[in-house]
Structures are given as structure tokens and as C-alpha cells.
Amino acid sequence: MARAQTSKLIRGGTGDWEVVIGMEVHAQVASRSKLFSGSATAFGGEPNSHVSLVDAAMPGMLPVINEACVAQAVRTGLGLKAEIHLRSIFDRKNYFYPDLPQGYQISQYKHPIVGEGEVEIEVEGETKTVGIERLHLEQDAGKSIHDQHPDYSYVDLNRSGVALMEIVSKPDLRSAKEAQAYVTKLRTILRYLGTSDGDMEKGNLRADVNVSVRKPGEPLGTRCEIKNVNSIRFIGQAIEVEARRQIDILEDGGKISQETRLFDPGRGETRSMRSKEEAHDYRYFPDPDLLPLELEQGWVDDLAKDLPELPDEKRARFMTDYGLSAYDASVLVAERESADYFEAVATGRDGKTAANWVINELFGRMNKEGRDIEHSPVSAKQLGGLVELISSGVISGKIAKDLFEILWTEGGDPAEIVETRGMKQVTDTGAIEKAVDEIIAANPDKAEQAKLKPNLLGWFVGQVMKSSGGKANPSAVSDILKTKLGIE
Amino acid sequence: MQVDEATVQRIAGLARIKVTPEEAKALQTELSGILNWVEQLDEVDTSAVEPMTRVVPIALPKRKDEVTDGEIPDQVTKNAPQTEDHFFVVPKVIE
Numbered sequence: 001m002a003r004a005q006t007s008k009l010i011r012g013g014t015g016d017w018e019v020v021i022g023m024e025v026h027a028q029v030a031s032r033s034k035l036f037s038g039s040a041t042a043f044g045g046e047p048n049s050h051v052s053l054v055d056a057a058m059p060g061m062l063p064v065i066n067e068a069c070v071a072q073a074v075r076t077g078l079g080l081k082a083e084i085h086l087r088s089i090f091d092r093k094n095y096f097y098p099d100l101p102q103g104y105q106i107s108q109y110k111h112p113i114v115g116e117g118e119v120e121i122e123v124e125g126e127t128k129t130v131g132i133e134r135l136h137l138e139q140d141a142g143k144s145i146h147d148q149h150p151d152y153s154y155v156d157l158n159r160s161g162v163a164l165m166e167i168v169s170k171p172d173l174r175s176a177k178e179a180q181a182y183v184t185k186l187r188t189i190l191r192y193l194g195t196s197d198g199d200m201e202k203g204n205l206r207a208d209v210n211v212s213v214r215k216p217g218e219p220l221g222t223r224c225e226i227k228n229v230n231s232i233r234f235i236g237q238a239i240e241v242e243a244r245r246q247i248d249i250l251e252d253g254g255k256i257s258q259e260t261r262l263f264d265p266g267r268g269e270t271r272s273m274r275s276k277e278e279a280h281d282y283r284y285f286p287d288p289d290l291l292p293l294e295l296e297q298g299w300v301d302d303l304a305k306d307l308p309e310l311p312d313e314k315r316a317r318f319m320t321d322y323g324l325s326a327y328d329a330s331v332l333v334a335e336r337e338s339a340d341y342f343e344a345v346a347t348g349r350d351g352k353t354a355a356n357w358v359i360n361e362l363f364g365r366m367n368k369e370g371r372d373i374e375h376s377p378v379s380a381k382q383l384g385g386l387v388e389l390i391s392s393g394v395i396s397g398k399i400a401k402d403l404f405e406i407l408w409t410e411g412g413d414p415a416e417i418v419e420t421r422g423m424k425q426v427t428d429t430g431a432i433e434k435a436v437d438e439i440i441a442a443n444p445d446k447a448e449q450a451k452l453k454p455n456l457l458g459w460f461v462g463q464v465m466k467s468s469g470g471k472a473n474p475s476a477v478s479d480i481l482k483t484k485l486g487i488e
Numbered sequence: 489m490q491v492d493e494a495t496v497q498r499i500a501g502l503a504r505i506k507v508t509p510e511e512a513k514a515l516q517t518e519l520s521g522i523l524n525w526v527e528q529l530d531e532v533d534t535s536a537v538e539p540m541t542r543v544v545p546i547a548l549p550k551r552k553d554e555v556t557d558g559e560i561p562d563q564v565t566k567n568a569p570q571t572e573d574h575f576f577v578v579p580k581v582i583e
Contacts, residue, residue, distance in 0.1 A: 032553050039558030047574040048564050052557035056564045068553030096504055098578045145575075146582050155576040157564070281502055291548040292541055 008175040009216065012247045018216045019243040020223075021179050021209060022133075022171035025186055026164050027196040028140070028204040029072045035139055035163035036063030036106065043202055047156045055161040057101035062289055069163040070293065071303060072195040073113050073137050076165055078304050079193045080132050082117025086297060088136075090290040093282045098155050099142035107166075109284045112136035113293065119169075119189070120312055121181040122330070130182050131170035140164050165196065171210065171220070176239040180232050183207055188311050192336050206230045211242045213250065221246070222256040226263050226270055238263035242270045314339055322351025331359055337373045338363075344380035350391045357387055361404055378407045385414035394418060396425045398470045426472045429480065432464070435472065436480050439463045450485045457487055489523040491516050 009016035031041055037054035054061040077084050089111040092104040114135035121128050142157035167186065173179045187198040187205060198205045207230075212223035224246070226238050241263075246256050261270040309317070311333045318329040318339075332342045332355065346354035362383065366376060386403055389395045395403060395418055406417055418424055426432060439460060440447045450456040457478065464477045481487075496515045500507040507515065561574040570577040 033551075033555050033557075037558075038551065038554065038556035040555045046561065048561040048576070049574070050558045051561065051564045053560075053564070054557070064549055064551045066553050067550035070550070094502075098576070098581055144581065146580065148575075149577075149580075151580055152570075152577045153579070153581050154572065155578055157576075283502065286539075286541075291546070293548055 008178075010213070010243055010247060013251050016216065017213045017243070017247050019174060019176075019239065020171050020212050020214065020220060021173035021175075021239060022223075023169045023173070023179060023182060023210070024208040025167045025169075025183060026140075026206050026208075027076075027167065027186075027190055027198065029069045029137075029163035029165055030194060030196050031066060031069050031072065031163055033066055034161040035066055035069050035137065037161055039161070041162050043204075045158050047154075048158065050158045051160065055101075055157055057103070063106065063287075065290070065293065066163065069137065070113070070295070072163075073135060073165055074295070074300055075193050075303050075307060076167075076190065076195045077114030077117065077135055078300075078307055079189050079195075079310055080114070080117035080119060080135070080167075082132055082135065083115035084295070084300050085111065085113055085115055086295045086300070087111065088113040088293045090137075090287045090293065091284045092287045093138075093284055095280060095282060097141065097144075098153060099144045099157070099160070101142070101157065101160065105139050105141065106287055106290070107138035107284075108136035111292075119182060119185055121178065121185050123175070123177050123181045128172075128178065130172045130178075133168040133170050135165055135167045138164050138166055171212075176236040176243075179209065179239055180236045183232055183235060185311075188334060192308055192310055194308075200231050203230060207235055209235060209238060209242075211239055211246070212256070213243055213246045221250075222258050224256065224258065224270075225260050227260055227273060229263050234263060234265050237265065237268065238270060241268060245270065308336075311339075318342075318351075322346055322355065324351060324355050328355045328359060331363075335373065341373050341376070341380050345384045345387060347384075349384060349387050353390055354384070354387050357383060357400075357404075361401070365408065377409075377411065378404070382407050382411075382414055389414055389418060393473060394424055396465075396470060396472070396474060398465070399423050399425065402470075424471065426468055429476065432468070432472050432476055432480055433484075435464050435467050436460075436477065436484055439467065440484060447485055450487060454487045457481060457485070460485070489520065489527060491519045491523065495519075 009018055011017075028041075029035070033039060034041055034052075034055060037052040039052040039055055040050040042050060048056075052061075054063060074084055088108055090106050091109040093107045093109070094104040096103060112134045116134070117132035119130045119132060121130055140159045140162040142155055142160040145154040145156070148154050169182065173182055183205075187200075190196040190198050190205075196204060200206070206228050209226045209229055210223045211226065212221040214221040224242060226242055229235050229238050242261070249256060260273045262273045263270050315326075315329045315333045318324045318332060319326060324332070331338075333339045338358075342354065342358045345358055362376065362378060366372065386400055386407065389403070390397060390400050394415075399418075403414060403417060403423060406412065406421075407414060443463075446456060446459070450460065460481050461474060461477050464481065465472055465474060468477075493509075493512050493516055496512045496519065497507060499519075500512075500515075565571045565574055565576060568576050
């Protein structure tokens with residue numbers, strides 16, 4: 001076993017503790033209709049509008065599986081480099097709750113559709129492989145609203161029967177940061193695959209977090225499950241407060257009782273949800289309404305063939321094809337839309353310059369104005385034009401920033417703007433020489449010193465650039481200055 | 489196999505059925521009888537037999553991903569004892 005990294009350990013009164021985390025992520029499958037009925041999955045909608053008699057569990061209604069949801073689960077499995085089970089079985093998970101009209105959730109228990117796989121994460125420059133235990137298909141429940149009336153709860157079944165993928169990780173995560181990186185990466189993969197939109201605000205991606213603590217090298221401690229954490233930030237906070245709670249109990253000589261807890265972001269604490277005597281007994285058994293789900297290997301192979309390029313592969317390709325740093329490539333592939341935008345800018349142009357402009361100028365500006373890439377006022381074609389003008393030496397980097405500003409606020413064709421507004425870089429050596437001579441003549445002392453202190457060259461370049469209104473080609477200026485000042 | 493009263497009460501609890509001590513006594517005998525009867529199946533060695541899932545060779549029917557149902561909130565809530573604006577209204581449940 002690998003030795004626990006000191007930096008990830010949590011300091012306690014009796015020494016260092018290691019936190020062990022496993023996650024169950026519920027991702028809503030991207031589909032038009034529900035897992036076992038033909039009603040819509042659309043978000044919102046009037047109460048109980050996207051509900052069929054199947055979703056409302058009226059007597060005699062029978063489930064019929066949506067084949068697109070099955071395909072989405074298999075594609076996700078393939079994206080997680082996981083084993084696809086050609087035979088899986090739907091079970092009934094029995095419990096009573098008003099937003100579960102069937103009295104059971106159709107899920108997969110002993111024979112899930114997808115088996116072991118893996119996800120690669122990177123935390124503080126370190127790469128780590130997180131094991132996936134399984135992925136199974138199941139129905140979502142409806143929604144209970146408790147704050148509308150003092151004595152009653154209101155039930156809306158619009159979500160009832162929507163397909164979910166439950167993705168279970170192995171207990172491979174060792175810090176809040178790793179858990180956050182894992183969910184972020186998983187979300188990116190799902191979004192690349194188009195199998196879930198991963199929208200955490202709408203509850204389309206939520207995580208149950210299993211947390212336990214132990215002294216490094218000791219066997220696993222008793223775990224608590226924190227239910228339904230719905231943002232990456234809260235996942236981090238929930239793990240930190242829960243680990244601290246468990247350490248405090250153990251160090252006071254207490255014992256952790258295995259239970260389900262809820263994270264309260266307002267109070268920054270987790271609290272017990274269910275007491276032990278009510279511990280759930282789900283009495284799983286195969287759903288007699290559904291035959292085993294059997295897939296053809298050929299069908300799975302076809303799905304595999306059509307899988308898009310995934311973030312890890314794309315990142316590697318960006319590094320080799322465009323010469324990008326690992327960091328820049330990671331930033332660009334975090335969202336498929338950003339990666340596509342960058343490729344449109346970079347294709348046939350200088351990759352590093354393109355990455356620099358997309359990340360620093362475009363993303364910087366968009367973050368400041370709270371926009372996303374789909375709503376960028378500067379198109380990839382326009383930014384590509386700008387990069388081309390820099391690379392071919394038509395404009396300087398400084399002028400390019402002015403050009404970017406114009407493209408952002410006014411729009412237009414970059415080459416045309418540069419032409420009509422006289423923004424072209426001066427590469428005419430005659431004109432630059434004249435400017436250089438003027439600056440040297442005006443500063444004879446500095447020119448004399450420059451022979452002994454070559455780093456004064458920078459000051460001279462600055463002066464000449466200033467006198468040319470930023471339009472002189474800086475490398476031409478530098479070359480001419482070196483000759484005139486007699487710097488080697 | 490003999491079912492005791494605690495087991496009867498536990499099963500009743502899971503099924504949300506209220507069972508009086510007298511009823512539990514009777515159920516103990518009934519459930520034990522049923523289990524003993526089913527237990528006869530243990531005499532057959534089934535370790536090498538696949539569970540039977542169908543008597544005729546049919547595959548799980550599948551549906552295309554199309555919206556073909558729903559948008560019937562009146563019908564969905566018609567039999568509910570209490571509703572409001574198409575919500576089902578139930579006694580307060582909060583964990």
C-alpha cells in the first residue's frame with residue numbers, strides 16, 4: 001500500500017489522521033422521455049404535468065424501458081473505461097415515501113449494467129487514478145415540498161421516473177480536494193459524452209459522500225454517508241467538517257455510529273438524518289415486470305466507435321499538436337465548448353499564441369463580465385484572424401489588445417479594422433531607424449551608458465515603441481538599437 | 489422455520505400495516521406454515537441452475553426516446569384525497 005501523503009493528513013490532538021472518501025454520484029441521464037414511460041423529462045413544468053399513469057404508479061401500469069437511456073449508460077461506461085455487462089437486471093428497492101408512488105424504486109442491485117472502471121484526476125500537479133466500482137440505471141423519485149403549509153407536504157411527480165445513473169467510486173479519495181477534483185472530472189466526462197448535462201444547480205448531478213477517518217496504515221474506520229450534496233464547493237466543506245467531527249469523537253474516546261447525515265451549508269455542519277432503529281431494509285428483489293436487460297456486443301461496439309474524443313485524450317493531443325503546456329491544455333479541455341473554440345482559433349495558426357489569447361484575453365474578459373463561451377461577442381473566426389495578424393507580424397502584441405477591444409465592443413473583420421484604422425505595425429526599417437536616431441540623440445548620456453549596461457536596451461525599446469504609438473515592430477526596434485548603440 | 493412475534497411486527501412495520509398482538513400470534517403460525525411449505529424446495533439442488541426469468545423466449549421490449557405521454561395532471565390527481573393546484577397534498581412528512 002502506498003504511504004499516505006503527509007500534506008493530505010489532518011492534524012489531531014493524538015497525531016495525524018487520514019480521511020477516506022468514496023462517492024455515489026447521481027447524474028440525470030440526458031433523454032427526452034423517462035426511463036420507463038413516455039412522459040417528458042423537461043425541467044420545470046406545472047405540478048404533475050410531466051407525469052403519465054406509469055409514473056404515478058396507477059394499478060396495472062407496466063414499465064417499458066427507454067432504449068436511449070440504456071445507450072447513454074453504456075456510453076458513460078465506455079467513457080469511464082469500464083466493463084459493460086451484456087446482461088443486467090432491474091430490481092425493486094422497497095421503501096415508503098410520498099414522492100415514491102410505486103412504494104419501490106426500480107434500480108439495479110446485484111447485476112448493474114456497468115462494472116469496474118476508472119477516472120483520472122489531477123490534484124496539485126499530481127495525477128491519480130480513482131477506481132469506479134459500478135454504474136447502474138435507476139428511477140428518480142418525485143419532489144416533496146414541505147414549506148407550503150404547516151400541516152401538509154405537497155408532492156410533485158414531474159421528476160418521478162426520470163432516468164438516473166448512479167456512479168459509485170471505490171474509497172480511493174483521500175482529501176476534500178481530491179473529492180472535488182473527482183466530481184469535476186466526472187462531470188466533464190459526462191458533458192463531453194452528452195450523457196448528462198451535469199447541471200448541479202438544477203439537481204441533475206448530486207453526490208452522496210461516504211466519509212471515514214483512520215490513523216494512516218490502520219484498517220478502514222466506520223463511515224458516515226452525507227446525502228445529496230449539490231455543489232462542488234459544498235462537497236469540499238461537507239467532507240472537511242465531517243472528518244473533523246469524526247476525529248473529535250474518536251479522540252474523545254467515542255465511537256462513530258454508521259449513519260446517514262445531511263450537510264447544512266448555512267451552519268457549516270452535518271447532522272444525523274435517520275436514527276439506527278429506523279435503518280432501512282430495502283428488501284431488494286428482481287422486478288417481475290421487467291425481463292433481464294440483454295445487449296448485443298455489436299451494438300456496444302457501435303456505440304464505442306461513435307464515442308467523442310474525451311478530455312484526457314484531447315488534452316494530450318493539444319500538448320503534442322499545438323505545443324501547449326499541461327496547464328493550458330487542462331484549462332482548455334475543461335469544457336468541450338472551450339476546447340472546440342480553441343481548436344477553431346488554433347487550426348492552421350500558432351497554437352501557443354492562440355492558447356494565450358483564448359485563455360488570458362478571452363476567458364479573462366468573459367470571467368470579468370460573467371459570460372460563457374457560447375455567448376462570446378468575439379467569434380473563434382475573429383480571434384483566429386487576430387492571431388494570424390500577430391503571427392505574420394502585421395500588428396504588434398500591444399496593438400492586438402486594442403484590436404481585441406474593438407472586436408469585443410464593436411465587432412467586425414480583424415484584417416479590415418487594422419487596415420482602415422492604420423493599426424499596422426511599422427516594419428519599414430527606414431522609419432524605425434529614424435525614430436531610433438531621434439531617441440539616441442535626445443539621450444546621449446544613456447546611450448553612452450548602454451555600452452556598459454546592456455540591460456538599458458529595454459528602456460530604449462520602450463522609448464522607441466512609445467514614439468511610434470506602439471506600431472513599431474519590437475524585434476526590429478531591438479535589432480536596430482543594438483547596432484546603433486554598439487551592444488553585442 | 490419458525491417465525492417469532494418480533495419478526496412479524498418487523499415485517500408489518502416495513503409494509504406499514506398495523507398488526508395487533510392477537511393478530512401477530514395468528515400471523516406467526518400462518519407465516520411459519522408458508523415458510524415451512526416453501527422450504528421443501530431446499531431438497532432440490534439448484535446450485536447449477538440459472539434462475540428462470542421467462543417461460544417463452546422473448547426479449548425485454550424497448551421504447552424509442554419520444555415524448556408520447558403525460559400532460560394529464562387532472563387525471564393523475566383525480567383520485568387523490570386532497571390536492572391543490574395539481575399537487576398531491578399529504579400529511580406533513582419530514583425527516
